[in-house]
Amino acid sequence: MTSATAPASPGDVGTQANGTTSGTGSQPSRASRRGASGGRASGGRASGGRQAAPRRKKPPTAAGQLLQSTWLIVVVLVLWWVLSARSTNFFIPSLQQILEALGTDLTNGVIAGGALYSLSNLFVGLAIAVVLGVGLGLVLGEVGWLRRVVDPVIHFFRCIPQAALVPLIIGTFGIGQGPKMGTIAFACFWPILLNTIDGVLGVEPTVRHFSKVYRVPKPLYFRRVVLPAALPQIVAGVRVALPIGITVMVVSEMFASTEGLGFYILNSSATFQVPQTWAGALLVGVVGYLLSVLFVFAERRLLRWYYASGAK
Amino acid sequence: MTIQDSPAAATTHVMQVRGMSMSYGTGAAFNPILQDLDLDVVAGEFVSIVGPSGVGKTTLLRCLSGLLTPQAGTITVSGDEVHGPHPDLAVVFQDYSRSLMPWMTTRENVAFPLQGKGLGKAERNALADENLAAVGLAGQGDKYPWEMSGGMQQRVAIARALAYQAKVLLMDEPFASVDAQTRFDLEDLVLKLQHELGVTILLVTHDIDEALYLADKVVVIAEKPATVVDVIETGFGEDRDQLATKADPRFAEARARIMHRLKKD
Numbered sequence: 374m375t376s377a378t379a380p381a382s383p384g385d386v387g388t389q390a391n392g393t394t395s396g397t398g399s400q401p402s403r404a405s406r407r408g409a410s411g412g413r414a415s416g417g418r419a420s421g422g423r424q425a426a427p428r429r430k431k432p433p434t435a436a437g438q439l440l441q442s443t444w445l446i447v448v449v450l451v452l453w454w455v456l457s458a459r460s461t462n463f464f465i466p467s468l469q470q471i472l473e474a475l476g477t478d479l480t481n482g483v484i485a486g487g488a489l490y491s492l493s494n495l496f497v498g499l500a501i502a503v504v505l506g507v508g509l510g511l512v513l514g515e516v517g518w519l520r521r522v523v524d525p526v527i528h529f530f531r532c533i534p535q536a537a538l539v540p541l542i543i544g545t546f547g548i549g550q551g552p553k554m555g556t557i558a559f560a561c562f563w564p565i566l567l568n569t570i571d572g573v574l575g576v577e578p579t580v581r582h583f584s585k586v587y588r589v590p591k592p593l594y595f596r597r598v599v600l601p602a603a604l605p606q607i608v609a610g611v612r613v614a615l616p617i618g619i620t621v622m623v624v625s626e627m628f629a630s631t632e633g634l635g636f637y638i639l640n641s642s643a644t645f646q647v648p649q650t651w652a653g654a655l656l657v658g659v660v661g662y663l664l665s666v667l668f669v670f671a672e673r674r675l676l677r678w679y680y681a682s683g684a685k
Numbered sequence: 686m687t688i689q690d691s692p693a694a695a696t697t698h699v700m701q702v703r704g705m706s707m708s709y710g711t712g713a714a715f716n717p718i719l720q721d722l723d724l725d726v727v728a729g730e731f732v733s734i735v736g737p738s739g740v741g742k743t744t745l746l747r748c749l750s751g752l753l754t755p756q757a758g759t760i761t762v763s764g765d766e767v768h769g770p771h772p773d774l775a776v777v778f779q780d781y782s783r784s785l786m787p788w789m790t791t792r793e794n795v796a797f798p799l800q801g802k803g804l805g806k807a808e809r810n811a812l813a814d815e816n817l818a819a820v821g822l823a824g825q826g827d828k829y830p831w832e833m834s835g836g837m838q839q840r841v842a843i844a845r846a847l848a849y850q851a852k853v854l855l856m857d858e859p860f861a862s863v864d865a866q867t868r869f870d871l872e873d874l875v876l877k878l879q880h881e882l883g884v885t886i887l888l889v890t891h892d893i894d895e896a897l898y899l900a901d902k903v904v905v906i907a908e909k910p911a912t913v914v915d916v917i918e919t920g921f922g923e924d925r926d927q928l929a930t931k932a933d934p935r936f937a938e939a940r941a942r943i944m945h946r947l948k949k950d
Contacts, residue, residue: 579783586750586776587798587849597797601788678788682831 466648475652484637484656491633492660494550495622498557502614505558506565507607511595513566514573514603527566535560535617536624543628553625553633560621561614568610572603605679608672615668619661634660698761699773699852699885700726700749705758707744708910718744720910722758726853726887731879733896734889736906737947742889745906746857749887750776763852772802775851779858781838785830785845791817792826795845802849816844819882820874836867840874847878856888860895869927872899880923893943898930903939905946915946 433441450468457467478484513520539556546552576599584594600607626635634657641649673680702724708717718741726732736742747753749760751770762771778784785794795813804812810826817826820840830838839859846854856875860868876899879886890896896903897919905915917939921930930936 577783579778579780580786582747582750582752583776583778583784585752586770586774587801588770588772589798589801593801597789597800598786601786604788678829678831682787682829 464647466651470648471651471655474646474648475656478637478649478652484634484653487633487637488656488660490550491622491626491635494553494625494633495557495618498554498622499561499611499614499618501554501558502561502565502618503611506562506610507569510566510569510607511573511599511603514570515599520570527563531563531567535621539621539625540628543625548629553622553630556625557618557621561618564613564617565607565610568606568613569603572606573599575606576602605676608676612665612668612672615664616661619657619664623657697728698725699728699763700724700887701761702749703759705748705755705760706910707741707748707753707755717910719748719755720912722906722912724904724913726885728852728885729883730902731876731886731900732888732902732904733900734887734904734906735893735896735943736891736911738891740906740909741911742891742906743857745911746776746855746889750774750855773852775846775849775854777839777842777846777854777856777859779861781835781842781862782830784842785838787829787831790827790829791822791833791841794830794841795848798845798849812848813844816848817841819847819878820844834867835863836871839863839871843875843878847882847884851884853885853887856886858890859888861890873927875899876925893940894931897936897939897943898925898927903943905943907947915943917942
């Protein structure tokens with residue numbers, strides 16, 4: 374999988390020195406600059422010159438690549454199957470039983486409806502988080518005094534365990550879909566916000582100067598300069614937010630809910646349908662994995678320039 | 686201050702600086718950078734500002750381009766006193782690889798500032814292509830900056846400044862990060878463009894040879910805080926050649942004079 378550009382670097386708001394004023398080397402490669410918090414100090418600058426095309430030694434064949442990224446999962450599944458086959462522990466059913474339960478409930482529609490419900494909550498929640506996180510992050514990244522004012526508040530809220538808030542939010546706002554989406558949005562908001570701020574802080578000072586001297590109007594500046602410059606970091610933030618959103622999605626359905634994958638897991642567990650409980654958890658994992666694969670595809674398209682320029 | 690100079694266009698001052706001072710910090714950290722600096726740039730002129738590293742050239746350029754406001758003195762561009770970036774000024778930055786945006790093609794990079802000026806898309810692209818051709822990059826508009834060499838990238842940056850249609854081009858050590866041969870090519874390109882398009886160029890450099898070779902007038906800044914210590918009219922005329930001009934006795938003389946000036950402190 375792609376290595377994360379910049380994991381939601383903890384505690385970076387406001388303290389992130391740009392680190393771009395060194396002006397030592399005659400032409401440091403963009404790699405070392407763009408990597409932001411990921412690899413600012415390390416790597417990337419040795420080559421000095423900038424490659425016209427991404428460097429690639431003997432591209433592996435598609436089959437080879439597929440094999441490389443799947444063999445371990447196959448081994449794990451086989452081991453699981455074999456080792457659990459004779460399990461007598463009530464709480465650890467065999468993989469066969471789990472898959473059978475999954476198959477049954479997938480075909481009879483018990484899970485499908487729940488998954489749809491869960492995923493729609495996830496997508497709406499995540500979308501809200503992206504819009505608010507990126508929008509606010511761009512502003513906070515640009516406006517230093519505001520960032521310094523808001524900084525402690527951000528770190529306070531960021532540290533609150535999101536799952537712990539679920540019962541409170543649902544207690545306060547009710548058991549509908551709205552509060553669940555809101556909870557997911559709240560949880561996903563922070564990594565996106567923090568990464569966006571970081572990304573904006575990492576925008577080249579030269580690009581800022583250019584925009585000022587050439588009198589680029591603010592809306593255009595945000596849309597065509599700051600947003601694309603911060604995009605690699607923003608995408609990294611969304612990638613961090615995705616599994617958080619999935620966790621909160623499941624947890625939010627475990628309180629006063631009658632629908633969704635979380636409810637399915639909780640319900641089957643409460644009625645001692647252990648294979649179903651496992652099936653639900655497994656399904657959430659698979660869904661999460663598929664989403665992250667989709668995400669990587671989208672990222673490659675969205676950040677084509679970033680990867681092609683050798684910045685990555 | 687001689688406003689009644691002559692009404693002729695040739696002697697119109699496109700830029701005038703009077704008594705400019707700039708410092709950073711206060712109290713114990715007070716750090717004066719520029720002191721009582723005067724500068725006159727006539728339309729169509731090529732002026733080099735030469736000074737040693739660390740003398741405050743970048744600060745000077747930031748003041749001139751409106752990024753910094755000097756603490757004392759005035760800067761006028763096209764007759765307006767400037768208090769921020771002026772539409773008649775465009776800057777070519779030293780670090781082309783960081784001033785060009787990698788998410789835009791070269792055409793988009795050149796056309797982008799024109800969008801802020803309110804030009805339509807077709808017009809922007811036409812201007813971009815025209816100016817890319819002027820710097821020798823015809824047909825390269827769809828490439829990305831990172832697909833190009835350093836010299837080509839700096840050409841794109843120059844095209845961007847030209848397309849902006851400013852009266853004065855400020856160049857901040859524009860050839861400092863390219864190899865010697867590319868540097869000569871770019872110097873000659875800039876001379877050619879200046880003669881063809883009649884733009885006024887103000888170039889800041891630490892390289893005495895470059896300053897002399899390109900300029901009609903070399904302004905030497907030195908001391909701490911920096912001020913103008915000498916102004917030399919080069920008088921090499923329009924036809925310049927990397928070998929012949931630099932072999933001219935006047936070149937050697939002016940060079941010695943500047944070095945002497947810079948050595949004194």
